[in-house]
Amino acid sequence: MSHPFLTLEATLKTRTVVLSVLTLVVGVTICFAGANPTLGSWKLNEAKSKLIPGMPKNLTVVYAAADGDIKGTIDGVDGQGKPTHNEWTGKFDGKDYPVTGDPTSDTRAIKQIDDHNYALTVKKGGKVTMTGKAVVSADGKTRTVTVSGTDAAGKKITATSVYDKQ
Numbered sequence: 001m002s003h004p005f006l007t008l009e010a011t012l013k014t015r016t017v018v019l020s021v022l023t024l025v026v027g028v029t030i031c032f033a034g035a036n037p038t039l040g041s042w043k044l045n046e047a048k049s050k051l052i053p054g055m056p057k058n059l060t061v062v063y064a065a066a067d068g069d070i071k072g073t074i075d076g077v078d079g080q081g082k083p084t085h086n087e088w089t090g091k092f093d094g095k096d097y098p099v100t101g102d103p104t105s106d107t108r109a110i111k112q113i114d115d116h117n118y119a120l121t122v123k124k125g126g127k128v129t130m131t132g133k134a135v136v137s138a139d140g141k142t143r144t145v146t147v148s149g150t151d152a153a154g155k156k157i158t159a160t161s162v163y164d165k166q
Contacts (some may be wrong), residue, residue, distance in 0.1 A: 037140040038092075039063050039070070042163035045142075050160040055151070056104070058128060061143075061163060072114045080160075092118060105129065122149070141165045 042061045051057055058076040064069075072088040086105075090097025094111030109121040116138065122130040132147030143163040151157050 008066050021126035037136040038118065038134070038143070039065060042143050043166050044076075045162045048162035052151075052157055052159050055157070056084060058161065060166075070110075074102075091145065094119070094121075096121075096123065108135075120145075120147070122147075 002025050003158050006082050019065050040063065042063075044057060045055075054074060056078045058074045060075045062073045063070055064073075065107045066089060067088050069091055074084075074086050075089075076084045078084050080122075084101070086099055086101035088097060088099050090108070090110070092112035094108045096107035096109045105122045105124050106126075107123045109123075113119060116136045116161060120130075120132050120133040121128055128149075130147050130149030132145060134143060134145045135144050141164065143159060143165070145163070146158070146160045148156065148158040157158050
C-alpha cells in the first residue's frame, strides 16, 4: 500500500519539473527574440540615406516574431508620393517567401549572414529584380540597407537607406 505523502511528493516534483521546463522555454524564446537586432520598428532617416529621386522609398519597416517566422510590415511611398503598404512573412534562411501588397515584387528572400548582416533578394515573376544587404550597427540603433537592381527602363540603380531604431 502506498503512502499518501509519497503521492503528494511525486506530484509536487512533477509540477516543479514541468514549471522549470516551461520557464526555460519562455526564457530561451525571449532571449532569441532579443538576440535578433533586426526585430523592432525602424524609421527611414532621409538625411543619412542616398536615395534615387522619383523612386519608391520605405518610410517605416517593422520586423516582428510571428509563430516561428519573422513578419515584415513596410509602409512607404511610391515614385509619385502615394502611400504604399506591403508585408512579408518568412524566415531569414535565404528562401523565397511571398510578398503581399507590392506591385514590384512577388517574393523576397532574406538570409542572415551573422548577427548583424543580412543578404536580400527580391523577385518579380521568378526573375531577380533587386539584390542587397542590410547591416545593423553594433549598438543596434541603426540599420543600413544597400540595394542594387534595374529600374523600369532597364537602367542599373543603387540606393542606400538608413533607418533609426524606434
